[in-house]
Amino acid sequence: MPIQKVSKNRLLLHACCAPCSIAVINELRVEYELYVLFFNPNIHPEAEYLKRKSEVVRVCREWKVSMIDLDYESTLWEELVAPVSQKKEGGPRCSTCFRLRLARTADYAKEHGFVYFATSLTMGRRKDSTVINAIGRTIAVQFGLKFLDTNWKKGGRWETGRRLTEEWGIYRQSYCGCRFSLEEMAKR
Numbered sequence: 001m002p003i004q005k006v007s008k009n010r011l012l013l014h015a016c017c018a019p020c021s022i023a024v025i026n027e028l029r030v031e032y033e034l035y036v037l038f039f040n041p042n043i044h045p046e047a048e049y050l051k052r053k054s055e056v057v058r059v060c061r062e063w064k065v066s067m068i069d070l071d072y073e074s075t076l077w078e079e080l081v082a083p084v085s086q087k088k089e090g091g092p093r094c095s096t097c098f099r100l101r102l103a104r105t106a107d108y109a110k111e112h113g114f115v116y117f118a119t120s121l122t123m124g125r126r127k128d129s130t131v132i133n134a135i136g137r138t139i140a141v142q143f144g145l146k147f148l149d150t151n152w153k154k155g156g157r158w159e160t161g162r163r164l165t166e167e168w169g170i171y172r173q174s175y176c177g178c179r180f181s182l183e184e185m186a187k188r
């Protein structure tokens with residue numbers, strides 16, 4: 001009897017960093033034909049951006065998951081958040097930041113024939129998944145795509161991510177990413 005080949009759905013995952021995405025990649029690579037996209041122009045300074053990116057590259061390489069590395073575009077990010085830059089973490093500055101990253105992911109997904117896209121952003125302990133999912137769903141409608149509504153912190157995934165991050169010796173950052181969050185962290 002011939003073995004039936006099961007073709008999986010292709011999914012484009014926006015990865016914000018390796019500590020947040022390692023458990024997500026591990027799970028989704030089983031369920032989907034997974035592609036990981038790195039687009040995080042919020043990260044400051046550039047050396048930090050390169051450091052975080054290199055850890056995502058390492059995870060994808062190890063698990064043979066295709067990775068798409070888009071341009072840094074930090075100037076665009078600065079322009080977009082300028083009107084809300086003085087707001088605290090968790091407010092409109094973050095919504096603008098999420099929207100840019102998810103819209104760029106959806107744009108790439110649409111252009112390259114994906115139906116599904118998702119993000120690892122909801123793994124962040126200080127990230128409100130309801131805000132991120134609402135933005136993702138709105139963008140999905142705009143682009144005619146399907147967004148995976150998630151709260152990766154749940155179901156033991158946060159703990160799995162923490163364990164894998166430690167086992168792999170992955171760099172774990174101490175602030176969200178932008179220069180404002182770096183300043184806020186320094187004040188704490």
Ligand code: SF4
Binds near residue numbers: 042089097098176181
């Ligand atoms: S705190 Fe994080 S989510 Fe908010 S604007 Fe800065 S980098 Fe983006």
